[in-house]
Every structure is written in structure tokens, then in C-alpha cells.
Amino acid sequence: MSGAQVTEETVKELCDLAQLTVELAKKAGADDAEVLVRDGSELTAKVRLGEPELVQEAGSRALGLRVLRNGKRAVTYTSDLRREALEALCAESVTLADFAEPDEYARPPDPRLLATQVPDLDLYDPRVAEVDAAWALRQAIAGEAAARKHDARVTNSEGGTWSRVLGATAFATSGGFVGGYRGSYASLVVEPLCDDTTDATNPKKRNGYWWTASRFLAELDDPDEVGQEAARRTVATLGSRKVETQECAIVFDPEVARSIVGTVFSVANGSSFWRKSSYLLGKEGELIASPLVTIIDDPTIRRAPGSKPFDGDGLPTRINPVVERGVLRPVLCDVYSGRKLGRESTGSAGRGIGGNPGPTTTNLVMQKGTLTRAQLLADTKRGLYVTNLMGFGFNPVTGDFSRGAAGFWIENGELTFPVSEITIAANFDEILKRIDAVADDLELRSATAAPTFRVSHMTLAGTSASA
Amino acid sequence: MTTTLPAALRAPFGAGGASAIDAQLANRLLGLALDAGGDYADLYFEFRVSADYVLEEEQVKTLGRGITLGLGVRVTKGDATGYAYCEDLSWEKMAHAARTAGQIAAGGGHAPIGVGALASVTTPSFYAVPAPSLMMPAQDKLALLRAADRAARAYDPRIVKVETSFAEAIKEVLLFTSDGRMATDVQPMLRFGVRAVAEDKGKRQSGSGGGGGRYGMEYFADATRDAAAHGREAARIAIAMLDARDAPAGEMPVVLGPGDSGILLHEAVGHGLEADFNRKETSNYTGQIGKPVASPLCTVVDDGTIQSSRGAINVDDEGYAGRTNTLIEKGILVGYMHDRLSAKHYKIEPTGNGRRESFRSMPLPRMTNTSLLGGTDDPDAIVKSVKRGIYAKRFSGGQVNISNGDFVFSLSESYLIEDGKLTAPLKGVNLIGNGPDVLRRVDMLGADFQLSDGIWTCGKDGQSVPVNVGTPTVRIASITVGGTQA
Numbered sequence: 001m002s003g004a005q006v007t008e009e010t011v012k013e014l015c016d017l018a019q020l021t022v023e024l025a026k027k028a029g030a031d032d033a034e035v036l037v038r039d040g041s042e043l044t045a046k047v048r049l050g051e052p053e054l055v056q057e058a059g060s061r062a063l064g065l066r067v068l069r070n071g072k073r074a075v076t077y078t079s080d081l082r083r084e085a086l087e088a089l090c091a092e093s094v095t096l097a098d099f100a101e102p103d104e105y106a107r108p109p110d111p112r113l114l115a116t117q118v119p120d121l122d123l124y125d126p127r128v129a130e131v132d133a134a135w136a137l138r139q140a141i142a143g144e145a146a147a148r149k150h151d152a153r154v155t156n157s158e159g160g161t162w163s164r165v166l167g168a169t170a171f172a173t174s175g176g177f178v179g180g181y182r183g184s185y186a187s188l189v190v191e192p193l194c195d196d197t198t199d200a201t202n203p204k205k206r207n208g209y210w211w212t213a214s215r216f217l218a219e220l221d222d223p224d225e226v227g228q229e230a231a232r233r234t235v236a237t238l239g240s241r242k243v244e245t246q247e248c249a250i251v252f253d254p255e256v257a258r259s260i261v262g263t264v265f266s267v268a269n270g271s272s273f274w275r276k277s278s279y280l281l282g283k284e285g286e287l288i289a290s291p292l293v294t295i296i297d298d299p300t301i302r303r304a305p306g307s308k309p310f311d312g313d314g315l316p317t318r319i320n321p322v323v324e325r326g327v328l329r330p331v332l333c334d335v336y337s338g339r340k341l342g343r344e345s346t347g348s349a350g351r352g353i354g355g356n357p358g359p360t361t362t363n364l365v366m367q368k369g370t371l372t373r374a375q376l377l378a379d380t381k382r383g384l385y386v387t388n389l390m391g392f393g394f395n396p397v398t399g400d401f402s403r404g405a406a407g408f409w410i411e412n413g414e415l416t417f418p419v420s421e422i423t424i425a426a427n428f429d430e431i432l433k434r435i436d437a438v439a440d441d442l443e444l445r446s447a448t449a450a451p452t453f454r455v456s457h458m459t460l461a462g463t464s465a466s467a
Numbered sequence: 468m469t470t471t472l473p474a475a476l477r478a479p480f481g482a483g484g485a486s487a488i489d490a491q492l493a494n495r496l497l498g499l500a501l502d503a504g505g506d507y508a509d510l511y512f513e514f515r516v517s518a519d520y521v522l523e524e525e526q527v528k529t530l531g532r533g534i535t536l537g538l539g540v541r542v543t544k545g546d547a548t549g550y551a552y553c554e555d556l557s558w559e560k561m562a563h564a565a566r567t568a569g570q571i572a573a574g575g576g577h578a579p580i581g582v583g584a585l586a587s588v589t590t591p592s593f594y595a596v597p598a599p600s601l602m603m604p605a606q607d608k609l610a611l612l613r614a615a616d617r618a619a620r621a622y623d624p625r626i627v628k629v630e631t632s633f634a635e636a637i638k639e640v641l642l643f644t645s646d647g648r649m650a651t652d653v654q655p656m657l658r659f660g661v662r663a664v665a666e667d668k669g670k671r672q673s674g675s676g677g678g679g680g681r682y683g684m685e686y687f688a689d690a691t692r693d694a695a696a697h698g699r700e701a702a703r704i705a706i707a708m709l710d711a712r713d714a715p716a717g718e719m720p721v722v723l724g725p726g727d728s729g730i731l732l733h734e735a736v737g738h739g740l741e742a743d744f745n746r747k748e749t750s751n752y753t754g755q756i757g758k759p760v761a762s763p764l765c766t767v768v769d770d771g772t773i774q775s776s777r778g779a780i781n782v783d784d785e786g787y788a789g790r791t792n793t794l795i796e797k798g799i800l801v802g803y804m805h806d807r808l809s810a811k812h813y814k815i816e817p818t819g820n821g822r823r824e825s826f827r828s829m830p831l832p833r834m835t836n837t838s839l840l841g842g843t844d845d846p847d848a849i850v851k852s853v854k855r856g857i858y859a860k861r862f863s864g865g866q867v868n869i870s871n872g873d874f875v876f877s878l879s880e881s882y883l884i885e886d887g888k889l890t891a892p893l894k895g896v897n898l899i900g901n902g903p904d905v906l907r908r909v910d911m912l913g914a915d916f917q918l919s920d921g922i923w924t925c926g927k928d929g930q931s932v933p934v935n936v937g938t939p940t941v942r943i944a945s946i947t948v949g950g951t952q953a
Binding site: 048051052053054055056057058060061062073074075076077078079080092093096097099100101103106133156158193196202203204205206207240242245246247275276277279354355356390391392393394395397398400402403404406420421422423424425426427459460461462463464 | 523526527528529530531532533534535536537545546547548549550551552553554564567570571605606609627628630664666670671672673714716717718747748749750751753827829863864865866868869870871872873874875876877894895896897899900901903904947948949950951952953
């Protein structure tokens, strides 16, 4: 399937198309125009109980346009890339912009700030593109089989899925920026299932998963290891039960710790600030977390999942500390939110095909601590080790945090029995300030990543009502 | 009723369009798809035009518009699916997609099966909109945004920020199947939303309002849901929540208000009754047909035929007409929601629940409008019956684990019940429970059934589809409330 390969020529072609559309938009009457073009292809191979369940293979291309005219904006997109269709899109966009109201903050960035080169961050592996459906199916089969073989209590499966995406992105602006890059990403996830008859009156299924992912084929874990780890994690949840409502220590496994780090960004960005939608408003430079907490957004890590050479405004990307030893640093901004707050962009603009740019993260990483995970657990007398979080119980305006959780009960430094159907709650400000131990088990498998860490206490809601 | 659309909103694959697809051409493509030995194939052509308008800081900030066009080709062999799509309706690209999807059957089985003559499926009409909102001038929609903004600000001087949005789309689909069915549908959708932030003495809270469905602009003619009403509702919640106090933690009785609370039902039982999970024996409702799975008070229905509702479908994305399907009758599980694949497995008729996000995705069993039907209790009497508990009025969302049935819901507006009266508003809190457990604990059901206004979007396997939910006032004897006051 070498036909899937994304070449430098493809990137060049997309850059040309983006530049052409900028020209067409200006001809149609736009004062300024910004054009994003994406070309992507996917291959998904899913197996269940050893048999193929789905093979999906396709490519697509789309173009997003933003025009500015007399300070007014319109955003449009299409997958019809014929020249006459693009001309029509440009004309319609300009007409549409006339209905908007002028927004002085929406001007394009100062051309002097635009990126002048596109660094090669080694984000594309041709070997990922060489994979065909048959090979992908074999990987998925191997991963699932390893899980089922590992433990007889794995009685069913939600399958094994091997997938890859390949893509090229190009961006051009009337301010003079043009650039593009390509990327690859491959992953395998295995999802075993067990029957849990611990409670005979209410038998349940228990599901779990494990995964591997990388931009580079050779960096993926072996399917056998993925399957075995998936089986271990699933079987361990057999007999899960509620515990009593109480205050206790909460230890976050890296799989959920990263969602806490993602929540930090949701209230530490320029957009939530100018919208007054963040409880952190006005707290830059202040201690907002335990001194053990340092979170850095780093787009420059070679081969990393969230790396990118320029941002959605065409500015160079750069390393931005978000929280440094507990202190909130200047929040991540794109050009627009920066202007709204009277400051410069941090080069953090993200942009989708059909939308305005807004602040986003690249590789958002909580830095590791000095304890091993085993030491951290051994040092925890009683509490909950959380492996799963459910729901969306976070209010960015107030910081109120309440989410469903599952994991394992910790007693005298050891994981004892599995726990589910409980919630953990506290104000997010308290959660961050109560982090009292950070482990050294950081892995950069996902764009947002964190090591295991512990919050000294939160409210766990389970059985028996409070008085 | 027929709708006459202007050229810009008409699908290019329709009769007279630039890439008109007729039965003969569809037959050829289906033939190619089945060439490698598949059992069944279908073609799903989709054309979608959407627009959105956002008002923020009393200014119309951005207008957006998008066009999507494409073809999805599916081939099945046994339980296996091959799927491919293209965005370019040239013969070469469509034929490539058909052959790629057909590869799922490669190397196995029989000679290509013939494709039957294609006959149009008769479809009902649950959302005949004489004039889709996309045909109406942009100024009309901007006027709605301004009206909602003004109403929210006028509600209380403590409202410091208002965002209003209007999103509209029209989607035309054209379907052909190798078992001889041909269907077409035009699906309008609009959604209006308001978010207000209130500030007082250093405290900030937000509230949301909104609604919509498969309507044209006539949606706003009803004064209970015009733009200003949605604006006031968002402001009311934001102001009410300024006084919110920390919620309790632990198990206690919960009363669900009518309408929005249906989201609890959607998560607690709805997903577990989608037949794919049961066919694969991964749901905790597997093998439970004919057995009690809820309190005898509970009758749960998934109904794709509710006029103009956000979840209504004339025809599902596999060419089967939308239907009313009873899932739980007086506490007994009577049926699942099916797509073609699961219906074949269970040897029954598809139930009209095969839905997909777009031509880029294969259909799955999905909900449409899912409701817990009303009972006989007086809603006030239900609240009065609770000594200490929670009254849940508005929800912001939920999630379920299909396998073990555990679910969570986020409450965006709730109150403490003390001695049968609503007292203090509570800060945002989650409820967590287990689907079968919670439905067994339903012990009072109001006579005030209400459908939620159309705001819900359901996600499954990375695919989003519009749905709706409904309930009467419901009392649950006990459920875990995830507050901070242990």
C-alpha cells in the first residue's frame, strides 16, 4: 500500500493550494485571508475473538478558510477543491463576513512575528504508511490472542484494534506565512472482558484495556505485551465494590493523571481568561499548586505525538512552562486571546478546518518526581489508587470537581481490593495544592502526559449517606 | 409535504444534479463492491450544508459555513465489515472506494452475488420543514442572538457575560443496498444555545439554556422557547447558582425533574440495550430479554417518530424507516435497538436504529428519542415525600461503562431537599450509579412526562449523532451523590 505514502510533494501541493486560495480570497474582496488544508488517510483494522470485524480504509482532503474584511470575520470550509468551487467559497465567505460586526482584536498577527522556517521535528515514519490491512489485522489478532491466552478469566473481548493515520497539513496567510508538514501515528488497543459473578444477584461484565501508540512503527510495543497487560488490568477489576463515604488520599495512575493535567490547561489559557471562565483568573505568578508540580507545554520534542513546527496563527511554536514549582506562569495564548488580554501570543494557537484559532496544547507534560511508583504507594497508608475517571464533572468557573472513579483500595501501602461506583470530589484549587508526592514513571505515549501522583485528601462518595 | 430547496442546498447527487446518481449507476457500484465475494453492500451518499453564528460581548463575532459531500461504501461478509469512502463523486474514485470496501471478502467464499433491482423505500415524514432555516436571511438569525443576549442581561445586573449561538444544517442522504432498497431523506436541524456568567462579590457561576430540533425558524414562534426565553433561562441558572453551597456526599434519595433527566436513562439503560453490545455479549443486559431489569413502574421506549424532535428519523442510515420500539415494559426487558448486522444475528426485523455520524463512518445501533414514560404520581407529592435528598433539575452530560453498567451524570442545577422542600442550590455535582441497580430503585413516577428541548448529542465509538431524551419526575430511593460534604 505504498499509495498511502504522504510525500514532501504532497505537502508542497497543499501549500500551493493554500496560497492559491489566499489569492482567490483577496481577489474576491477579502482584506486578509488564512487558509488551512489537510490531507489525511486512515486505516483501521479491528478483530474480535480472532476474526476480522472491521477494515476501514480511506483518504480525505478538506480546506478551511477565514477571511477578514473591514475588521469582520467569516469562517468557511469545503471538501470540494476544484478551482471554481474555491472561487465560489471565497465569494461567499466575503459576503458572509459583511454580516458580522467589526472586532478590532481579530486582525492578523504582525507579519514580523510569523515563522520564517518550518523545523523538521521527525514526525513522519514512511514505514507506518507501508502497513497494509492484512498486516494490521495480524497485529490486532496477536494482541487480542495474547490477552485471551494470558488468563482463563478473560472470557470475552471487545476486540483488538490496530489503526494508523497519516496526514499532511499546510497553512498560508495573506500576511506572508506559508508552511506545511506531514505526520504519522499508529496504535494498537486491546480490550478484554471478564464475567464477574462475585455478586450472584447482580452479575456484571468487567472490561479493561491497554494500548501502545507512536508516530514510529518500530517504537510500538509488542502486541503480546499489550495484550498481556490488558488482561492483567482487566482481571484485576474482578470483584470491584463500593467503599464507604470518607476523606482519604487519592493516588492517580498516569492513565488518569494526564486528564487532571488536561484540566489544568482548560483553566490556564487565554481564551478562558478573557471570557472570565476560569477560577485561575488573576492568579498568574501566584502559587496555584503544590511546589512539586511543574507542567510544561513543549512542541519541540522530536517524534512526540503532540509536536508541531508552527502554530495555528503561523507563529513559531515554543516551549512554554504552564506551572513552575506550583506557580502559574502566563497562560497559553493565541494571537486573538493575547490581544484580548493585552499581551503577545505564546505561539499556542490551534486551528481546525472549520473554526477560528484558539489556544491549545502540544505535548503538555507534568514533569516527573523522584519517588518510584512503588515508593509512593508504600508511603500511602490508606486511600484510593484511581485507574479510571468517568464523566465531565468540572466547573471551570468555580473549580468544583466531582467525577466518577474506579481503581484499587490502598491499605498500609498495598493495593488490596478493586473499587468502583464511587465519586471523588474537591475544589480543583485544593486538589492541585494537596499534591504531596510525584512519582518518576513518566512516559510520553500521549500528547498530554503525567507520572503517578498523590493528592493528600479528597472526598470519596460511596456507600452510606452522610449525616 | 415537499420542500423546494434552492440550488445551493440541493445535493449534487440528486436528480438533475452535477453528479446525479441513478439506480443504474448505483447497481454498477454495488456490483463492484461485491465482486470479491461479499454478502451485502450498501452505498450512502451524503450532502450536508451547515452554518453557525456566534454572538459574544454583544457583538456578532464570527459567521461560519461548511459543505460536506461524500460517499461511504460498506461491504459485509458474515460479521465482518469492510468500509471505505470518498469525497469526490467521480466514477474512478467511487469505484476505488467500492473495491477497497469489498476487499474484506477477498480470498474467501463464493462467486459474486447478483444485485437486485432497486426499489424505493416508502418513508414517513416526521420533520417536513417547508422552509429550512438555511434559506432564511442571516439577519433573522442574528436578531435571535441579540434578543437572547438582551434578555439574559436584562434578567439581572449581575450577569456579566453572555454568549449566544445558532447552528443550523441540512443534510440530504441517498442510500442504495444490494438487497434492493433505495431511500432518500432531507434532514434539517437547528440548535440555539445561550451561556451566561454571573458575578457577585467575587463569586462567579455560569448557566446554560438552549434548544432546537428538526425545525425551521417556526421553532421560535412558541413563546416558551423563543430566543429571549432561552436567554432568561441561562441567566436564571447562573444567578441561582451564585448561592450554591457544597453538595453532600454519599447515598441518598434523588428526585429527577422532568425532561432533561432523561439523560440519566439514556446512560443508565439506553446504551446497554443497543444490540451490538448484546450480540457480542459485552453488555450487562446480555441474555436478559423477558427478565425483570427495572422497577415495574418503568416503561422505556426509543421512538424515532416524535415529530420534529432532535432524535427523529424518517429513515435510518441503513434505509429502514424510523419506528417506535419498546425496550422495557413495566420493568421487563422486551427488546434491544438494532442495526442490520445485529437484527440478522437475532433473526428479527431491523428496528430503524442503524445510524452513523457521516459517510465516513459505518452504521451502529444508536438511540433516537429515548424516554421513560410517565406514571401516576403528583410531582409535588414526590418532592414532599423526601426527608433529605437531592432534586436534580438540569444536567450537563453523562457517561456509562456498558460492560458493568456503572454510569455518571453531571448536574448543572440541583437543590437540596429538606423535609419535602427544595432549599439550597448545590454546586456542580455528579451522581454515580449502576444502571440495573438504579432502575430497580425507581419507586415513584410523576404524571408530568416531558421531552427535553433538543440539545443532546450522543457519542459512541467516536461517532456523534443527535438524540433526544424524556422523563417525568422520578424518585430514586437511593443513589450515590458525589459531593464534598462527607
